[in-house]
Amino acid sequence: MYLLCMPKNKINIAVIVPYKVYPAKMGGQKGIAFFYDHLNRLLPVTIISTNDNLLPENYSINFTPLLGHSKWRYINPQLFFKLKKLIHKTGVTHLILEHPYYGWLGQLLKWSCKLKLVIHSHNIEGLRFKSLGRWWWGLLLNYEKITHRKADLNFFIHDEDREFAVRKFRLESSRCFTITYGFELTQAPTPEEKIRAKQDICNSYNIVKEARILLFNGTLDYFPNRKALDIILDVLNPMLMAKKDLVYSIIICGSNLPSNYNNLMDYRDKNIIYAGFVKDITLFYKAADIFINPVTDGGGIKTKVVEALGYDLSVISTPDGATGIPLNLTGSKLKLISVNDWQGFADEVVRLDIKATIPMDFYHHFYWGRIAEGAADCITNAE
Numbered sequence: 102m103y104l105l106c107m108p109k110n111k112i113n114i115a116v117i118v119p120y121k122v123y124p125a126k127m128g129g130q131k132g133i134a135f136f137y138d139h140l141n142r143l144l145p146v147t148i149i150s151t152n153d154n155l156l157p158e159n160y161s162i163n164f165t166p167l168l169g170h171s172k173w174r175y176i177n178p179q180l181f182f183k184l185k186k187l188i189h190k191t192g193v194t195h196l197i198l199e200h201p202y203y204g205w206l207g208q209l210l211k212w213s214c215k216l217k218l219v220i221h222s223h224n225i226e227g228l229r230f231k232s233l234g235r236w237w238w239g240l241l242l243n244y245e246k247i248t249h250r251k252a253d254l255n256f257f258i259h260d261e262d263r264e265f266a267v268r269k270f271r272l273e274s275s276r277c278f279t280i281t282y283g284f285e286l287t288q289a290p291t292p293e294e295k296i297r298a299k300q301d302i303c304n305s306y307n308i309v310k311e312a313r314i315l316l317f318n319g320t321l322d323y324f325p326n327r328k329a330l331d332i333i334l335d336v337l338n339p340m341l342m343a344k345k346d347l348v349y350s351i352i353i354c355g356s357n358l359p360s361n362y363n364n365l366m367d368y369r370d371k372n373i374i375y376a377g378f379v380k381d382i383t384l385f386y387k388a389a390d391i392f393i394n395p396v397t398d399g400g401g402i403k404t405k406v407v408e409a410l411g412y413d414l415s416v417i418s419t420p421d422g423a424t425g426i427p428l429n430l431t432g433s434k435l436k437l438i439s440v441n442d443w444q445g446f447a448d449e450v451v452r453l454d455i456k457a458t459i460p461m462d463f464y465h466h467f468y469w470g471r472i473a474e475g476a477a478d479c480i481t482n483a484e
Contacts, residue, residue: 168180
C-alpha cells in the first residue's frame with residue numbers, strides 16, 4: 102500500500118528523458134518506465150521524451166514527444182523555448198533530468214521558470230566512460246559536477262555513487278538521496294512456477310532435466326557485457342567443461358550480438374546456447390539455477406542482477422557486477438568472487454546451494470512502490 106503523500110503547493114513534475122524508453126525492454130528503460138509509473142500514482146508526472154517512443158496500451162502518464170531523436174537533440178537551443186512554454190502552460194513546479202546531459206537546459210529552465218531542479222543519476226557518467234576508455238571522460242565528469250551542484254535535489258542509483266558525489270562534487274548531503282533501481286514483484290515465484298519454467302526451457306532447447314542451467318543476459322554490443330561474454334566463452338566454460346561430473350548448459354540471452362560471433366555457432370557443442378533477444382526474460386530467470394555475472398567494467402547498479410535475485414535465482418558475480426546491492430538483503434543467494442579469480446568462479450558453480458531462498462527484506466528494499474514513495478517524500482518535503 103502506498104503512503105499518503107500530500108503535495109505542497111500543488112506539486113507538478115516534468116521529466117526530461119533523452120532517449121527512447123517505450124517499449125521498455127532493457128534495464129535502463131525498465132528503470133524509467135516502472136519508476137514513473139509508480140511515482141505518477143503519488144504525484145502528477147509529465148514525461149518529455151523523444152518522438153520514437155511506442156507507448157503501451159492504457160498508458161496513464163502524460164507524455165510529450167518534444168525532443169526528436171536526432172543526435173543533435175542534446176544541444177538544440179530551441180528546446181528551451183518549447184519547454185518554457187510548456188512549463189508555463191501546465192504549471193510545472195519540479196523538473197527532473199534523467200542523467201546529467203541536459204544540465205544546461207535544466208539550469209536555464211530553473212532560472213527562467215522558478216522551478217525546482219532534480220537530477221536523477223543512473224551512474225557517475227564520467228567514471229563509467231573512464232572505465233570504457235573514453236579520452237573525454239574528465240570533461241564529462243566536470244560537466245556532471247556542475248550540473249549536480251546547481252540542482253535542488255540529487256537522486257543517485259546507489260549509496261556508493263551518492264557518497265562519491267557528496268565527496269568529490271562537494272554537494273550538500275542533505276540534498277542527495279539514494280533512489281535505487283527496483284523490482285516489480287513483492288515476493289518470489291513459487292517452486293511450482295520455477296519447476297514448470299525449467300521444464301519449458303529444457304524442452305525448448307533440448308536440455309536434459311538433470312542439467313544445472315546457467316544464465317547470462319544483457320545487451321551484447323555494450324562493451325562491459327561483451328567482455329563478460331568473452332570471459333564466459335573463453336575462460337569459464339573451458340573450466341566448467343573440465344569438471345567431469347558437472348552436467349550443465351549456459352544460456353546466453355541478449356540482443357545486438359556482433360556479427361563476428363556468428364550467433365555462437367562454434368560453441369553449440371560446448372554446452373553454450375544462444376537464445377538471442379527473448380520476449381519474456383522472466384521465463385529464463387525462473388528456469389535457471391544460477392545467474393553468472395563476470396562483469397568487470399561499467400557503472401551504476403546492474404539491473405539484471407536485481408531482476409535475477411528478485412526471481413529467487415542464485416547469482417555468482419564479481420564485486421563490480423553487484424555494486425549497489427546490499428549483501429545483508431540477499432542471504433546466501435549472491436556469491437561474490439574476486440575479479441580474475443575465474444577458477445574460484447567456476448568452482449562456485451559446482452558447490453553453490455541453489456535451494457536457498459531470497460529474504461523478504463530484498464523485496465521491501467527493491468520494490469518500485471516503496472522506491473517511488475521515498476522519491477515522492479524527498480520532492481514533497483524539499484525546502
